[in-house]
Amino acid sequence: MMPFTELVLASHNAGKLKELQAMLGEHVRVRSIGEFSSVEPEETGLSFVENAILKARHAARVSGLPALADDSGLAVDFLGGAPGIYSARYADGQGDAANNAKLLQVLKDVPDAERGAQFVCALALLRHADDPLPILCEGLWHGRILHAAQGEQGFGYDPLFWVPERGCSSAELTSTDKNQISHRARAMALLKQRLGI
Ligand SMILES: O=P(O)(O)OP(=O)(O)OP(=O)(O)OC[C@H]1O[C@@H](n2cnc3c(O)ncnc32)[C@H](O)[C@@H]1O
Ligand SMILES: [Mg+2]
Helix, strand or coil, X not given: CCCCCEEXXXXXXXXXXXXXXXXXXXXXXXXXXXXXXXXXXCCCCCCHHHHHHHHHHHHHHHHCCCEEEEEEEEEEHHHCCCEHHHXXXXXXXXXXXXXXXXXXXXXXXXXXXXXXXXXXXXXXXXXXXXXXXXXXXXXXXXXXXCCCCCCCCCCCCHHHEEECCCCEEHHHCCHHHHHHHCHHHHHHHHHHHHHCC
């Protein structure tokens, strides 16, 4: 049984919001953090899970509602897991296109066999701002970094992420498909189990 009827999604990323809304919308009334605050808390954690908790805590505090946050990113094997928790800030805050250009440049001469990568998603749900026991769920999605962008769907690093099980980039998947197999989909499936929905 769902323990509440409404929650706030603690993300300022339109791509993520759309995906999370599609995965949750039928079970609970989903509000956006933008209704309550435009201030993005600084992501000072050293792990996905720490950052997810601090974003959810901030959202619960400003909204007075239960809050769900997603901290996610791309971990590239050849780079020892970078950009990881710094994925959004990889090109110093210049945005998705600059992040993707930097990643392609850094991996320029790296052969396919060494271009393995995974998308990581950590979800944190706080029932209220001082919740001492957040619900934490994680999901991974394995793939490989392409040599050039491919596809128009999705957001962020999707055009560079080859999905072996589908034989296309993650930006070539329909949103319905991506929402069934992505790192976020896996983390969300675990969260739904925990909530009994
Ligand atoms: O913190 P919020 O407000 O949620 O929004 P954000 O975009 O800053 O989100 P993160 O701090 O979690 O950073 C996630 C980074 O990883 C990328 N990313 C996460 N999930 C992705 C996905 O499904 N497809 C492509 N890129 C993704 C995304 O583009 C960002 O660069
Ligand atoms: Mg962020």
